[in-house]
Amino acid sequence: MSKSKDQTFRYYIIVxxxxxxxxxxxxxxxxxxxxxxxxxxxxxxxxxxxRKVEEPIEFGINDRA
Structure with a gap:
């Protein structure tokens, strides 16, 4: 199995x-x-x-009050 197919397969098996x-x-x-x-x-x-996001992820909690 090619590396890209193996990685795709793993995305659907385990988080x-x-x-x-x-x-x-x-x-x-x-x-x-x-x-x-x-x-x-x-x-x-x-x-x-x-599966993935285009921009870097900003982690945290927004103040939604």
């Missing part, structure tokens, strides 16, 4: 820290994604899966 970190972004659409911490199936099933 990596790189995938889950998107969930900790201050951007609302990114925060509302990638909830899974072990298996990505739930995010894929419910449409909350984001």
């Amino acid at each position: 990596s820290p790189k995938m889950h970190r998107i969930h900790h972004s201050v951007t609302r659409t990114e925060t509302d994604s990638n909830y899974s911490s072990v298996l990505p199936y739930w995010d894929i099933l419910f449409g909350s899966y984001i």
Whole structure:
């Protein structure tokens, strides 16, 4: 299996820290994604899966009050 196919296959089998970190972004659409911490199936099933983002992630909590 080629390296890129192997990496793609792994994205659908187990959640990596790189995938889950998107969930900790201050951007609302990114925060509302990638909830899974072990298996990505739930995010894929419910449409909350984001494979990667285009811009660097800003981590933290926005003041929404």
